Amino acid sequence: MLKIGIHGSTGRMGRMIIENLEEDLEANAAVLHAIETFSFAPPKEAIITDTVTALCEHSDVIIDFTLPVGTEALLEAAIKSPRPLVVGTTGLSEHQQNLLKEAATQMPILYSTNMSLGVAVLNRLVELASKSLREFDIEIVEQHHRYKKDAPSGTAMTLGEHAARGRGLELNEVRVSGRNGMIGERTKDEIAIMALRGGDIVGRHTVGFYNDGEFIEMNHTATSRNTFAKGAIRAAKWIVNQENGLYHISDCLGLN
Ligand SMILES: NC(=O)C1=CN([C@@H]2O[C@H](COP(=O)(O)OP(=O)(O)OC[C@H]3O[C@@H](n4cnc5c(N)ncnc54)[C@H](OP(=O)(O)O)[C@@H]3O)[C@@H](O)[C@H]2O)C=CC1
Numbered sequence: 340m341l342k343i344g345i346h347g348s349t350g351r352m353g354r355m356i357i358e359n360l361e362e363d364l365e366a367n368a369a370v371l372h373a374i375e376t377f378s379f380a381p382p383k384e385a386i387i388t389d390t391v392t393a394l395c396e397h398s399d400v401i402i403d404f405t406l407p408v409g410t411e412a413l414l415e416a417a418i419k420s421p422r423p424l425v426v427g428t429t430g431l432s433e434h435q436q437n438l439l440k441e442a443a444t445q446m447p448i449l450y451s452t453n454m455s456l457g458v459a460v461l462n463r464l465v466e467l468a469s470k471s472l473r474e475f476d477i478e479i480v481e482q483h484h485r486y487k488k489d490a491p492s493g494t495a496m497t498l499g500e501h502a503a504r505g506r507g508l509e510l511n512e513v514r515v516s517g518r519n520g521m522i523g524e525r526t527k528d529e530i531a532i533m534a535l536r537g538g539d540i541v542g543r544h545t546v547g548f549y550n551d552g553e554f555i556e557m558n559h560t561a562t563s564r565n566t567f568a569k570g571a572i573r574a575a576k577w578i579v580n581q582e583n584g585l586y587h588i589s590d591c592l593g594l595n
């Protein structure tokens with residue numbers, strides 16, 4: 340039985356993962372990291388801790404859905420006590436992304452801003468479309484629930500990176516994050532990523548390719564958070580058998 344540690348066990352994703360593991364015959368939510376108390380009954384047999392050190396020491400693999408500062412603390416502890424990791428937290432700073440790469444030299448880490456199969460395939464389609472439709476303007480819109488803290492979403496940023504890569508561009512050099520006032524005409528290479536927030540939208544991403552006379556819009560809608568939870572558990576079972584290094588959900592799904 341694989342002992343899965345959950346970092347962020349009281350959150351929307353943490354709770355969904357625990358629910359899935361309650362019926363799993365191969366793995367269980369063995370160690371739960373919680374800062375606050377639970378608003379639900381955690382599994383009776385699980386160890387509950389508020390230290391990342393204990394989380395690392397008692398888990399075979401750890402799944403992280405927290406805040407960037409939480410992921411950073413986990414990576415620092417895991418560097419001292421290496422464990423396979425699955426990280427889904429978005430909004431990581433450049434420093435935190437570098438820490439992720441450094442940690443991956445000492446343990447296998449799967450990092451993905453979206454754990455769904457649909458988005459893994461969409462990333463590829465976007466890169467292909469961007470390359471093939473060179474004259475088309477690219478605009479990305481993401482929509483999420485009112486509780487989401489980071490913007491734009493990690494998924495939208497990753498889609499933007501694929502769109503930029505299709506044209507040999509760097510996203511951070513061409514990204515536009517808002518438009519207001521007399522800003523002038525749209526420039527050829529810019530890729531806008533706009534964020535909408537409201538209600539209980541689980542996650543919706545649209546990548547549009549617009550030209551004179553025609554446009555294509557590719558849309559992915561997550562209708563249940565369970566899609567991400569199942570993806571993360573699948574990733575946890577897969578990452579424990581990998582060599583040290585940084586992986587993506589597309590590696591686990593065999594898309595590479
Ligand atoms: N990659 C993917 O497929 C997906 C990624 N996400 C990402 O996962 C993250 C979490 O999302 P969600 O579950 O909705 O968020 P929630 O706000 O519901 O949960 C966040 C969890 O992190 C805990 N936490 C907060 N700060 C820290 C800290 N410093 N150290 C350790 N734990 C901490 C919270 O504990 P407490 O409540 O006690 O403060 C809570 O358990 C976000 O970045 C989101 O974008 C979400 C869905 C899918």
Ligand SMILES: O=C(O)C1=N[C@H](C(=O)O)C[C@H](O)C1
Binds near residue numbers: 452488495542543
């Ligand atoms: O916060 C969320 O809910 C989600 N976050 C991820 C992101 O930022 O892309 C993935 C998914 O869209 C849900």
